[in-house]
Amino acid sequence: MSLVIVGSLAFDTIETPFARRERIIGGSGIYCSLAASFFTWPGVVGVVGRDFPKTAMEFLRKRKIGLAGVSVKAGKTFHWEGRYGEDPNERTTVRTDLNVFADFHPVLPPAYRSADILYLANINPELHAPILEQARGPKLVAMDTIRYWIENKTEALFRELERTDILFANDEEAKLLAGETNLVRAGLRLVRSGPSLVVVKKGEHGVLVFGKGFVFGVPARPCEIVVDPTGAGDSFAGGFLGHLDRVPKITRREFRRATVFGSVIASFAIEDFGIERFKTLSQGEIDDRFREFKNLVSF
Amino acid sequence: MSLVIVGSLAFDTIETPFARRERIIGGSGIYCSLAASFFTWPGVVGVVGRDFPKTAMEFLRKRKIGLAGVSVKAGKTFHWEGRYGEDPNERTTVRTDLNVFADFHPVLPPAYRSADILYLANINPELHAPILEQARGPKLVAMDTIRYWIENKTEALFRELERTDILFANDEEAKLLAGETNLVRAGLRLVRSGPSLVVVKKGEHGVLVFGKGFVFGVPARPCEIVVDPTGAGDSFAGGFLGHLDRVPKITRREFRRATVFGSVIASFAIEDFGIERFKTLSQGEIDDRFREFKNLVSF
Numbered sequence: 001m002s003l004v005i006v007g008s009l010a011f012d013t014i015e016t017p018f019a020r021r022e023r024i025i026g027g028s029g030i031y032c033s034l035a036a037s038f039f040t041w042p043g044v045v046g047v048v049g050r051d052f053p054k055t056a057m058e059f060l061r062k063r064k065i066g067l068a069g070v071s072v073k074a075g076k077t078f079h080w081e082g083r084y085g086e087d088p089n090e091r092t093t094v095r096t097d098l099n100v101f102a103d104f105h106p107v108l109p110p111a112y113r114s115a116d117i118l119y120l121a122n123i124n125p126e127l128h129a130p131i132l133e134q135a136r137g138p139k140l141v142a143m144d145t146i147r148y149w150i151e152n153k154t155e156a157l158f159r160e161l162e163r164t165d166i167l168f169a170n171d172e173e174a175k176l177l178a179g180e181t182n183l184v185r186a187g188l189r190l191v192r193s194g195p196s197l198v199v200v201k202k203g204e205h206g207v208l209v210f211g212k213g214f215v216f217g218v219p220a221r222p223c224e225i226v227v228d229p230t231g232a233g234d235s236f237a238g239g240f241l242g243h244l245d246r247v248p249k250i251t252r253r254e255f256r257r258a259t260v261f262g263s264v265i266a267s268f269a270i271e272d273f274g275i276e277r278f279k280t281l282s283q284g285e286i287d288d289r290f291r292e293f294k295n296l297v298s299f
Numbered sequence: 300m301s302l303v304i305v306g307s308l309a310f311d312t313i314e315t316p317f318a319r320r321e322r323i324i325g326g327s328g329i330y331c332s333l334a335a336s337f338f339t340w341p342g343v344v345g346v347v348g349r350d351f352p353k354t355a356m357e358f359l360r361k362r363k364i365g366l367a368g369v370s371v372k373a374g375k376t377f378h379w380e381g382r383y384g385e386d387p388n389e390r391t392t393v394r395t396d397l398n399v400f401a402d403f404h405p406v407l408p409p410a411y412r413s414a415d416i417l418y419l420a421n422i423n424p425e426l427h428a429p430i431l432e433q434a435r436g437p438k439l440v441a442m443d444t445i446r447y448w449i450e451n452k453t454e455a456l457f458r459e460l461e462r463t464d465i466l467f468a469n470d471e472e473a474k475l476l477a478g479e480t481n482l483v484r485a486g487l488r489l490v491r492s493g494p495s496l497v498v499v500k501k502g503e504h505g506v507l508v509f510g511k512g513f514v515f516g517v518p519a520r521p522c523e524i525v526v527d528p529t530g531a532g533d534s535f536a537g538g539f540l541g542h543l544d545r546v547p548k549i550t551r552r553e554f555r556r557a558t559v560f561g562s563v564i565a566s567f568a569i570e571d572f573g574i575e576r577f578k579t580l581s582q583g584e585i586d587d588r589f590r591e592f593k594n595l596v597s598f
Binding site: 086087181182183184185187188202204205206208215216217218219222223224225226253256257259260293294296297298299 | 385386480481482483484486487501503504505507514515516517518519521522523524525552555556558559592593595596597598
């Protein structure tokens with residue numbers, strides 16, 4: 001199999017009640033592909049400005065992430081600044097400078113066109129069609145979205161949902177998208193709107209996965225300290241899809257295991273700022289934490 | 300084993316966005332003992348006024364709940380009125396008339412003094428000592444509490460925690476009691492303050508159980524419709540303790556199974572107003588839903 005991720009490569013400036021980091025490496029494409037790189041060899045498609053550091057590209061390459069789809073444009077890299085409250089679920093966007101990301105028209109390199117899994121990480125839903133036209137019948141199309149697209153590109157979003165296999169959303173987005181106040185009704189309604197799988201991320205409360213005729217739930221790993229929640233959701237998707245990409249056959253059981261691997265990798269991502277934790281993370285740590293999850297929920 | 304529950308027997312007036320019920324049967328002692336009655340033969344200790352209907356007492360008796368500890372006093376039964384928002388987690392207390400409950404001085408009937416499990420369901424923590432003095436060394440003392448006691452009887456509450464084996468609390472109460480904004484730190488801190496087990500109820504997000512050196516988590520059963528969330532927490536405790544009361548030996552594994560049985564019985568309680576659902580609930584339905592939980596979380 002093969003996994004191609006279309007998303008942002010960015011600088012993030014992050015402030016928590018305990019520390020501040022300026023212009024560290026981030027973006028959905030980076031978090032997701034780094035997380036996936038512990039399971040498979042993903043390719044990433046995105047755009048950076050000339051200010052994007054070579055050391056960051058080197059690190060991605062070292063993790064065996066395909067970079068043929070990353071174009072370097074004159075101008076500055078996408079920059080997001082956010083602030084977290086005492087409760088890490090409280091996040092405020094301080095500023096967003098789209099920069100070169102504003103004119104992002106994703107081009108799949110020839111080798112990526114036959115990807116088995118294509119992940120469109122909360123990009124403008126109007127960009128889905130031109131991407132999918134370049135692809136040659138992927139087995140799975142997955143997407144994430146954000147409040148901004150739900151509110152501003154509603155029609156395009158629902159059109160794209162119809163040809164999406166897996167939708168990732170957080171609980172707030174799922175309710176908003178479905179127009180439901182009850183999360184379970186929202187999940188089931190979204191399953192009827194197209195995707196055969198709707199994966200609802202609830203942060204510290206874990207994940208609920210809705211499929212046609214089945215529901216799966218996993219609590220989050222109990223974390224005493226959350227250093228930086230940025231990228232947790234993108235890392236989750238990377239672990240989830242990375243696992244699906246490495247199994248010989250995608251079954252309901254593998255969806256369940258993918259959910260746990262996604263939760264495992266997200267639980268590492270939040271242990272340090274930005275992508276720092278991925279620099280030291282080992283396969284053994286991932287396997288240990290997978291077993292920890294078994295122990296967490298078994299009865 | 301034997302389980303004795305000290306709590307309220309009450310009238311509840313409940314309003315949801317969809318319906319209103321006046322003066323239906325409720326109270327922590329009733330929800331808890333009804334839930335427990337599907338697992339064991341609990342006794343309840345409480346007080347009612349002369350206005351408490353005989354038919355309600357008859358129903359409890361039919362469920363084999365011991366009523367020797369229920370005294371009937373001149374005056375009116377405790378009456379609580381509450382309103383739920385569109386989101387069932389939003390609950391407003393409209394009024395509380397303590398009535399005969401204001402002078403509640405629990406007396407354990409002789410047969411209850413050797414109870415193995417004693418559950419003090421969010422009563423004034425200053426009443427714990429006189430109750431425990433009447434008991435002859437219970438194997439397990441369990442308690443629940445509410446924001447009111449945490450804020451107004453803080454000292455008494457912490458004193459009682461030291462001799463409590465199992466503390467039930469919702470997430471908000473656990474954080475408040477521990478003075479922590481992170482729920483996991485709160486749970487671990489409470490375990491250090493006395494109870495060997497801290498059971499944190501998170502409503503639609505399930506339950507986290509903290510013990511000395513272990514954590515257990517279970518998502519809530521995904522519910523599309525919540526008719527009336529009143530008594531869900533008390534029902535959870537009843538199922539939890541009822542299960543512990545019936546097993547020959549209380550082990551870590553039984554704590555885990557107790558958590559699931561508690562979640563199962565709570566998931567039934569919210570399907571109808573007040574105690575209605577307990578009138579039709581069967582053992583087979585409980586067993587089916589226990590298996591459903593296995594399926595919900597297995598991977």
